[in-house]
Amino acid sequence: xxxxxxxxxxxxxxxxxxxxxxxxxxxxxxxxxxxxxxxxxxxxxxxxxxxxxxxxxxxxxxxxxxxxxxxxxxxxxxxxxxxxxxxxxxxxxxxxxxxxxxxxxxxxxxxxxxxxxxxxxxxxxxxxxxxxxxxxxxxxxxxxxxxxxxxxxxxxxxxxxxxxxxxxxxxxxxxxxxxxxxxxxxxxxxxxxxxxxxxxxxxxxxxxxxxxxxxxxxxxxx
Amino acid sequence: xxxxxxxxxxxxxxxxxxxxxxxxxxxxxxxxxxxxxxxxxxxxxxxxxxxxxxxxxxxxxxxxxxxxxxxxxxxxxxxxxxxxxxxxxxxxxxxxxxxxxxxxxxxxxxxxxxxxxxxxxxxxxxxxxxxxxxxxxxxxxxxxxxxxxxxxxxxxxxxxxxxxxxxxxxxxxxxxxxxxxxxxxxxxxxxxxxxxxxxxxxxxxxxxxxxxxxx
Numbered sequence: 001x002x003x004x005x006x007x008x009x010x011x012x013x014x015x016x017x018x019x020x021x022x023x024x025x026x027x028x029x030x031x032x033x034x035x036x037x038x039x040x041x042x043x044x045x046x047x048x049x050x051x052x053x054x055x056x057x058x059x060x061x062x063x064x065x066x067x068x069x070x071x072x073x074x075x076x077x078x079x080x081x082x083x084x085x086x087x088x089x090x091x092x093x094x095x096x097x098x099x100x101x102x103x104x105x106x107x108x109x110x111x112x113x114x115x116x117x118x119x120x121x122x123x124x125x126x127x128x129x130x131x132x133x134x135x136x137x138x139x140x141x142x143x144x145x146x147x148x149x150x151x152x153x154x155x156x157x158x159x160x161x162x163x164x165x166x167x168x169x170x171x172x173x174x175x176x177x178x179x180x181x182x183x184x185x186x187x188x189x190x191x192x193x194x195x196x197x198x199x200x201x202x203x204x205x206x207x208x209x210x211x212x213x214x215x216x217x218x219x220x221x222x
Numbered sequence: 223x224x225x226x227x228x229x230x231x232x233x234x235x236x237x238x239x240x241x242x243x244x245x246x247x248x249x250x251x252x253x254x255x256x257x258x259x260x261x262x263x264x265x266x267x268x269x270x271x272x273x274x275x276x277x278x279x280x281x282x283x284x285x286x287x288x289x290x291x292x293x294x295x296x297x298x299x300x301x302x303x304x305x306x307x308x309x310x311x312x313x314x315x316x317x318x319x320x321x322x323x324x325x326x327x328x329x330x331x332x333x334x335x336x337x338x339x340x341x342x343x344x345x346x347x348x349x350x351x352x353x354x355x356x357x358x359x360x361x362x363x364x365x366x367x368x369x370x371x372x373x374x375x376x377x378x379x380x381x382x383x384x385x386x387x388x389x390x391x392x393x394x395x396x397x398x399x400x401x402x403x404x405x406x407x408x409x410x411x412x413x414x415x416x417x418x419x420x421x422x423x424x425x426x427x428x429x430x431x432x433x434x435x436x437x
Contacts, residue, residue, distance in 0.1 A: 007319035011308070018307045079301025082273060086292045087320045094320075 004089040005097045012101035022067020023105035029066050030110055033059035034117045045122045052121035053131045053182030059117075060110050060135055061171050064142040068167075069160035071102055071150040072218060081154070081218065092215040099147045099211065107139030130185030130192065134199060138178040141203040144210030145170045151217035174202050223286050223294060223367040223399060224248050225270075230279035232265050239265055240421035241278070249285075249367070249397040252390065252410050256403075257418035263403035264299070266418060267370050270401065271297050286367070296364070299372035302357040306346030310337065310356045313345055314363050321364040331362035335385055350377040358386060361393075369393060371402040384409070 118128035149167035153159030181195035231241035239262030314328035
């Protein structure tokens with residue numbers, strides 16, 4: 001069973017590496033949004049530093065959507081999904097494997113690139129570290145929530161926009177606690193760990209609920 | 223393994239394709255499903271594979287232990303489940319790890335289908351017939367008793383069709399089951415034939431069922 005899990009993770013990582021695409025694309029998209037904001041708001045460094053964590057988080061939420069529509073759709077189109085559902089391992093485990101691989105290629109690079117992109121919005125070193133940490137803890141929640149939408153729209157052609165409309169509202173709590181944790185690190189009355197712990201809890205809960213819901217949606221869609 | 227289908231009925235987009243379809247397939251037996259285009263051959267195979275719910279009827283498997291029917295079968299159909307960016311060998315190695323009950327090594331399975339030279343090529347570069355042969359090689363990397371083949375000879379050249387017939391004979395000799403939907407004769411002497419069209423609802427059935435839509 002662990003062998004099947006690792007096989008799916010390895011295959012998806014290999015595919016992502018070979019085709020390229022969504023991982024690098026979402027990183028560039030992330031950079032685009034973060035780079036556009038200073039142009040839109042003007043070069044007020046104090047203002048940018050204050051809203052910096054919020055900008056990075058909104059950019060991360062939007063960048064997570066890139067490539068999410070192909071998460072299950074590509075497998076649905078070429079019949080790989082039928083292969084997965086015929087495996088002795090439960091579909092939930094294989095969905096977990098696919099989402100894990102997707103997070104490793106999209107969510108993790110976002111969190112790791114945040115210190116660099118924080119420069120564009122004049123974040124202090126402490127702010128960069130805090131935002132990066134909150135993204136590391138919070139992006140799994142975004143990916144798992146998105147996976148439910150991806151599973152629901154797997155058999156819909158051009159379902160990307162529907163996917164965004166379905167999952168973005170569900171990502172709001174993660175965004176709220178992510179930004180408030182990052183801002184707590186920059187000063188304020190709330191200790192940094194309180195919102196961060198809630199963010200971690202959101203990721204863990206999304207991991208369980210998202211996996212079960214996505215597998216159920218795939219079964220139902222068959 | 224023994225596969226028993228009782229009174230299967232199938233309705234797709236409001237139109238009933240067949241009803242009252244029953245058969246029993248024992249170990250070492252082959253069944254060819256025939257019928258004109260759109261008669262419901264692929265739908266029957268999808269029902270057998272557990273990918274489509276039958277409108278009525280029951281499907282049971284005996285002597286398979288704890289496994290469910292989808293875990294006992296291989297499907298080779300139009301959507302081959304191969305990733306174009308991965309090599310033939312990588313695709314088969316993935317299927318082997320995923321499906322369990324490993325049998326032949328990927329390279330050995332490809333060699334059996336005459337594709338040893340293509341093992342390291344990405345599947346996207348292969349021709350339709352070669353792709354089909356890679357999908358057929360999946361039958362050999364994991365041991366599963368029931369083979370569901372949808373138009374297995376499509377795009378295959380004469381030599382590959384003969385190789386496929388040889389594989390099916392060997393599988394049947396080992397006590398496997400083969401169900402193939404096909405228009406062409408499969409060179410299997412012992413294969414029984416099931417015509418889906420024989421189970422098409424007749425006019426009188428339609429009249430007797432007030433909820434049935436006009437065919």
